[in-house]
Amino acid sequence: MHETPEDLAWLQDLLDGSRSAAGPHLREVFADDLRLTAVETAALLDGMRVVALATASAAGEPFVAPVDGILYRGRLHFGSSHDALRTRHLAERPAVSAAWIDDERHAVVVHGRAVPVSLDDPAEAGLRACLVEVYGPRFGEGWIDWAASSAVYHRIEPRRMYASRLPEG
Secondary structure, three states: OOOOHHHHHHHHHHHHHHHHHOOHHHHHHOOHHHEOOHHHHHHHOOOEEEEEEEEEOOOOOEEEEEEEEEEEOOEEEEEEEOOOHHHHHHHHOOEEEEEEEEOOOEEEEEEEEEEEEOOOOHHHHHHHHHHHHHHHHHHOOOHHHHHHHHEEEEEEEEEEEEEEEOOOO
16 A cells, blocks of 8 residues: 555545435445445555546547556556547546446445646656556566656546445345
């Protein structure tokens, strides 16, 4: 986990506020006794998790595709290609939704705004190190230089986030 105590407090406030603003159906499905804390959420999302990311076309049509999701400092980050449809969508319409579902055990859903992140920015050194930690063993340490020049990274600044165990049965 790469979250500081301050990040976890912020994430817990986000989870609590999102739950308070949720409608009755969502509060029923993500019941109080099933909800995850910020610490549990960060632990579950440690490393890379494949998440379904939804963007919207200019006509308002939804597009969902899998991306590698990395939770770093309490916010979900993802990369894509410069020429990917989602990258074009995000340049014009940064609103996104993302969902990670762990079989029938857990679900984490985030709604917010995708903000571009430059891996060459010194302020993003921690994210860069996190990505090396996650992908270095698989692709080699030189992978990060390729990623910094060949991929586009975004961070989701969340408006709402829900995290829950899923009901059994």
